Amino acid sequence: MDDRNILEVKNLEVHFEARSGFLNNLLSREVPRIRAVDGVNFNLKKGEILSLAGESGCGKTTTGKAILRLVEPTGGKVYFRGQDLSLLTQKELREFRQQAQIIFQDPYESLNPRQTVFATVAEPLEVNRICDNTKEKEERVARALSDAGLKNPRDYFIRYPHELSGGQRQRIAIASALVLKPKFIVADEPVTMLDLSIRSGILKLMMELRDNKQISYLFITHDLSLAWLISDRIAVMYSGNIVEIGGAEQIIGSPAHPYTKALVSVIPNPERSSGTDRKLLEGEIPDPSSPPRGCKFHPRCSYAQPCCREERPLLREVEKDRFVSCHLV
Ligand SMILES: Nc1ncnc2c1ncn2[C@@H]1O[C@H](COP(=O)(O)OP(=O)(O)OP(=O)(O)O)[C@@H](O)[C@H]1O
Numbered sequence: 001m002d003d004r005n006i007l008e009v010k011n012l013e014v015h016f017e018a019r020s021g022f023l024n025n026l027l028s029r030e031v032p033r034i035r036a037v038d039g040v041n042f043n044l045k046k047g048e049i050l051s052l053a054g055e056s057g058c059g060k061t062t063t064g065k066a067i068l069r070l071v072e073p074t075g076g077k078v079y080f081r082g083q084d085l086s087l088l089t090q091k092e093l094r095e096f097r098q099q100a101q102i103i104f105q106d107p108y109e110s111l112n113p114r115q116t117v118f119a120t121v122a123e124p125l126e127v128n129r130i131c132d133n134t135k136e137k138e139e140r141v142a143r144a145l146s147d148a149g150l151k152n153p154r155d156y157f158i159r160y161p162h163e164l165s166g167g168q169r170q171r172i173a174i175a176s177a178l179v180l181k182p183k184f185i186v187a188d189e190p191v192t193m194l195d196l197s198i199r200s201g202i203l204k205l206m207m208e209l210r211d212n213k214q215i216s217y218l219f220i221t222h223d224l225s226l227a228w229l230i231s232d233r234i235a236v237m238y239s240g241n242i243v244e245i246g247g248a249e250q251i252i253g254s255p256a257h258p259y260t261k262a263l264v265s266v267i268p269n270p271e272r273s274s275g276t277d278r279k280l281l282e283g284e285i286p287d288p289s290s291p292p293r294g295c296k297f298h299p300r301c302s303y304a305q306p307c308c309r310e311e312r313p314l315l316r317e318v319e320k321d322r323f324v325s326c327h328l329v
């Protein structure tokens with residue numbers, strides 16, 4: 001493993017078993033497998049923000065959860081700081097869970113409405129039996145709240161989620177991730193539910209935490225313009241696979257995969273003339289239990305050739321640090 005990487009993901013697979021219907025049982029037919037994550041490969045460097053972007057249902061959240069082992073991968077390997085996560089003992093897995101955290105989209109759902117801010121942010125310390133001393137615990141909670149950008153942190157201790165704004169709630173959720181001093185965070189659409197006016201504050205906070213605390217992020221978003229704003233590199237995901245990965249400027253400035261091209265073409269850009277080169281994607285992402293043969297994108301691709309219907313393209317390096325899976329690139 002390259003020691004500049006904090007994370008290496010190799011051929012990660014998460015296949016769920018679809019619930020078998022009565023007819024399938026009767027005919028003892030094979031239950032279809034939902035290929036939510038179907039062979040995903042990437043590395044994350046220390047202190048890097050990598051966005052995982054793509055349409056709803058393409059497997060972004062499942063990828064993030066499988067990396068953190070919140071869902072069990074059905075194949076492939078994840079290495080965190082060089083350690084194969086599938087080989088960890090229970091104790092090592094607990095240590096890993098302190099270093100790797102997740103922030104969810106909806107701070108209204110992720111916070112317990114009956115818990116005070118103090119109880120919420122102190123909980124990870126208690127679960128992991130990190131400090132028994134009340135004074136020390138209060139200091140760590142106050143530090144986490146202030147690291148999450150909340151001024152006068154002790155004023156929040158006895159407040160409840162319903163007394164707070166959406167932006168404040170998301171900062172509380174971030175504080176309860178920060179309290180364990182993580183090195184890696186999966187941020188799953190962390191600003192999607194927030195008003196535009198408070199989004200930039202949360203994004204700025206994440207970038208500051210990267211700079212000041214060397215936290216690496218997997219930033220999950222369906223919004224490529226947001227990915228461009230925040231990340232060093234972007235991975236574009238389609239139907240369980242990464243179809244293109246590279247520097248954020250490269251991906252947005254000169255997308256190579258036809259799917260990335262279509263996504264980039266609809267990013268609002270005042271400089272672009274009258275919108276003639278916009279490509280509205282038609283159709284939907286394939287059913288993950290029966291993806292098309294060949295390139296999974298070919299039924300929606302305006303460049304598709306006969307080979308695209310037959311052979312699944314591999315992710316190939318087309319220029320330095322830029323990988324694309326398309327027969328035509
Ligand atoms: N526990 C599960 N059991 C069965 N299928 C699942 C399960 N979790 C996810 N899936 C399916 O796996 C696919 C990928 O889901 P996932 O939630 O990872 O997508 P996503 O890219 O995060 O989508 P969104 O942008 O809507 O959040 C979807 O087809 C989904 O229905």
Ligand SMILES: [Mg+2]
Nearest residue numbers: 060061062188
């Ligand atoms: Mg999701």
